[in-house]
Amino acid sequence: MRYRRANVPGATYFFTVNLQDRQSQLLTDHIDALRNAFRTVQIRYPFEIIAMVVMPEHLxxxxxxxxxxxxxxxRWSLIKAAFSKALPKQENISSSRERKRERGIWQRRFWEHMIRDDDDLEKHVAYLHYNPVKHGYVDNASDWPYSSLHKFVEKGLLDTSWGDNVSSLDLPGYE
Structure with a gap:
């Protein structure tokens, strides 16, 4: 069966995007290059980032x-390309990727989920913000520097102790 992407104009989507090398730390080591890639693409192809978390090897x-x-x-293709171009060529590039002029930094595909309603959005925002704790990078979600949780706290939508009681969170079961 062929995978079909949700294609609803103007919709809200949750994405997971991974580096090819899942042991890498390129995203956090080069966070400014990633931020610049997003900003550059948003200028030409606008979209609103509602929430985001950047982990060392995925986001x-x-x-x-x-x-x-x-x-x-x-947009994802352009973001990946802009980030890759900002980095020195140090990765191994397969002949297949070389033929397609790909760097080999990112996994070719990404995963998306169309947000259905406010409850679905709330669960995915919680999942995203709790991800650094889930992966063992920090004990408290507010301790992870590469998360939109900090903007949610600034706006008064969440407090810094958000996520301390994981049993009260209703999170989707993604990896």
Missing amino acids: HSIWQLPEGDVDFSL
Whole structure:
């Protein structure tokens, strides 16, 4: 069966995007290059980042696309390319990737989920913000520096102790 992406213009989507080398720390080691890649793409192809967390080797992000626009794949392709171009070539590149002019930094695909309603959004924001704790990088979600949790706290939407009681969180079961 062929995978079909959700294609609803102007929808809100949750994404998981991984590096090829799942032992790498490129995303956090080069966080400024990643931020610049996002900013550059957002200028030409606008979208709102509702929530995001960057881990060393993967990231989760929730985007709201503009009304009438469904092309998140183009945006991810451009973000990946801009980030890759900002890094020195040090990775092993397979002949298959070389033929396609790919660097070999990112996994080719990404995972997306279309957000269905406010409850679904709340669960995915919680999942995303709790991810650094789940992976053992920090004991408290607010201790992870590469998370939109800090903006949620600044806006008064969450407090710094958010996520301390994991049993009260209703999280989706993604890896």
